Amino acid sequence: EVQLVESGGGLVQPGGSLRLSCAASGFTFSSYSMNWVRQAPGKGPEWVSYISSSSSMIDYTDSVKGRFTISRDNAKNSLYLQMNSLRVEDTAVYYCARGARELSKWGQGTLVSVSS
Amino acid sequence: DIQMTQSPSSVSASVGDRLTITCRASQDISNWLAWYQQKPGMAPKLLIYAASSLQSGVPSRFSGSGSGTDFTLTISSLQPEDFATYYCQQANSFPRTFGQGTKVEIK
Numbered sequence: 001e002v003q004l005v006e007s008g009g010g011l012v013q014p015g016g017s018l019r020l021s022c023a024a025s026g027f028t029f030s031s032y033s034m035n036w037v038r039q040a041p042g043k044g045p046e047w048v049s050y051i052s053s054s055s056s057m058i059d060y061t062d063s064v065k066g067r068f069t070i071s072r073d074n075a076k077n078s079l080y081l082q083m084n085s086l087r088v089e090d091t092a093v094y095y096c097a098r099g100a101r102e103l104s105k106w107g108q109g110t111l112v113s114v115s116s
Numbered sequence: 117d118i119q120m121t122q123s124p125s126s127v128s129a130s131v132g133d134r135l136t137i138t139c140r141a142s143q144d145i146s147n148w149l150a151w152y153q154q155k156p157g158m159a160p161k162l163l164i165y166a167a168s169s170l171q172s173g174v175p176s177r178f179s180g181s182g183s184g185t186d187f188t189l190t191i192s193s194l195q196p197e198d199f200a201t202y203y204c205q206q207a208n209s210f211p212r213t214f215g216q217g218t219k220v221e222i223k
Contacts, residue, residue: 035212044203045152045160047212059210095159101207102150104171106159 002026002105004096009110016086016114022079022096022107030074033100036081038092039109048094049081064090086114118142118206122215128223133194137218139187139204148208151180151189154217155200164189165207194220 008020020036036048049070050059058070069082079096091114097103119142129135139149147167152160162171164180167187177192191198199222204215 044217045154045205045214047205047214050210050212061211101148102162102165102205103152103160104162104165106161109159 002098004098004105004107006094006096006107006110009094009112011113011115012086013116014086014088014114017082017084018086018112020081020083020094020096020110020112024077024079024096024098027098029072029077032098034072034079035097035099035103036070036079037095037097037103037106038090038112039095040089040092043092045095046092051079052100083112086112088114090114117211118145118209118213120204120206120213120215122202122204122218124218125216126219126221128221129194130223131194131196135191135194135220137189137202137204139182139189139215141185141187141206141208144184145206145208147183148206149180149182149187150205150207151178152203152205153198153200154203160203163202 003025005023033052035050037045038048039045051070067085071080093109095109096107098105121140123138149167151164154160163174163178168180179190201217201219203217
């Protein structure tokens with residue numbers, strides 16, 4: 001069974017940092033592109049970042065460029081999102097999602113709350 | 117960025133109804149369009165990809181159509197488990213963008 005399990009969320013003050021992780025199982029992780037998608041309370045999903053299977057292609061939404069870094073470790077079947085200089089508006093549930101175009105599998109999400 | 121506009125934003129419908137949701141892209145996205153269903157407290161679930169391809173395991177009452185800028189998601193006969201929020205997403209270019217959602221409620 002395909003599983004994606006996020007961790008690392010929590011409460012952080014504005015300007016702080018968090019590192020999210022996504023553990024993948026049930027499929028050949030190294031063959032798939034991955035994404036981070038977030039959803040603020042009561043809002044629709046917002047795509048955050050993409051990384052290709054070999055990490056050769058990476059992209060971000062403009063609002064996180066220069067603050068967030070996506071990475072992966074194919075040997076550990078894991079995806080990461082390093083989030084620095086966090087802002088109140090980054091508060092959301094963060095999902096990892098598999099796919100190069102459509103997002104065919106999603107994790108259950110991890111909540112990131114940015115507040116003083 | 118490509119803007120995705122869904123209509124309606126919400127709809128009340130009855131079990132057994134045929135329902136159509138539309139999604140319009142601000143520029144040509146060919147057939148790079150996906151549809152998702154989301155229930156409260158859950159992650160979105162992929163229903164349709166490449167505008168009209170049914171994701172494995174999704175009931176055949178769901179169908180998608182369209183190309184270019186105009187797309188539709190149709191549920192042929194609403195079932196109780198279909199009351200949820202539906203989102204379209206363009207997969208043509210980065211940044212990937214989603215529609216604002218269509219909430220399907222019980223009449």
